[in-house]
Amino acid sequence: MQARMKNIAILVSDALQALHRLKASADTGAIPSRTLELVELRASQINGCSVCVDMHARDLKKKGETDERLFAVAAWRDAPYFTDAERAALALAEAVTRLSDRADPIPDDVWQEAARHYDEPALASLIIGIANINVWNRFNVATRQVAGAWSN
Numbered sequence: 016m017q018a019r020m021k022n023i024a025i026l027v028s029d030a031l032q033a034l035h036r037l038k039a040s041a042d043t044g045a046i047p048s049r050t051l052e053l054v055e056l057r058a059s060q061i062n063g064c065s066v067c068v069d070m071h072a073r074d075l076k077k078k079g080e081t082d083e084r085l086f087a088v089a090a091w092r093d094a095p096y097f098t099d100a101e102r103a104a105l106a107l108a109e110a111v112t113r114l115s116d117r118a119d120p121i122p123d124d125v126w127q128e129a130a131r132h133y134d135e136p137a138l139a140s141l142i143i144g145i146a147n148i149n150v151w152n153r154f155n156v157a158t159r160q161v162a163g164a165w166s167n
Contacts, residue, residue, distance in 0.1 A: 016161045023154040034147060041144035045137035049078065050101055054108040054141070055148040056088050061112050062152035065162035100132040104141055111145045 024031040041051060052075050059067035072085055087094035091105045107121070107129040114120040129138060154160075 016159070018160050019158045021158075022160055023158060024151075034150060037143060037147045037150075041140045041147060043136070043140050045140040046104070046133065046144065049075065049080065050104050051141070051144045052078070052080075053084075053088060053097075053101060054104050054144060056085075057091070057105050058108050058112045058145060058148045059152055060089050061109065062149065062156060064152035064155045066155045066160045067148065067152055069162040103128040103132045107141060108145050111142065112149055 020026075024034060042048065052071050056068060056071040056075065059071060075085060076082075081096070083094075084096045087096055088105075091097050091102060097105070103125075106125045110121045110125050129141070133141060
């Protein structure tokens with residue numbers, strides 16, 4: 016496999032800095048870091064971003080995440096390994112990532128369940144995190160970045 020071009024965020028350093036600042040704004044502590052990384056992993060799976068799937072799975076593993084949970088992220092609805100709050104975050108991540116898949120992109124039940132577990136500052140951080148990973152996914156998928164190449 017070969018990338019179509021160098022990584023956009025490397026070529027345009029202002030973009031890299033902006034995305035890092037955006038990520039830092041999501042990492043306010045309002046959402047547990049593992050939850051944010053699970054959300055990043057799930058959005059990356061949906062978007063087919065092998066770079067981010069690889070990176071976030073590795074990062075979660077280094078942080079002590081279990082194999083059971085990592086293997087089950089794509090099937091979180093049917094796996095017993097996730098808390099209700101994590102499920103709400105994953106459902107919101109899927110809805111925000113798949114905006115064009117439904118007439119009502121973020122159904123009220125998805126929003127209400129997320130709001131039941133997270134206050135407004137936490138929801139803001141969560142949505143920022145979801146938006147940020149979707150930008151990275153689009154950069155990487157459009158330019159066919161190669162999984163693992165970033166770690167060399």
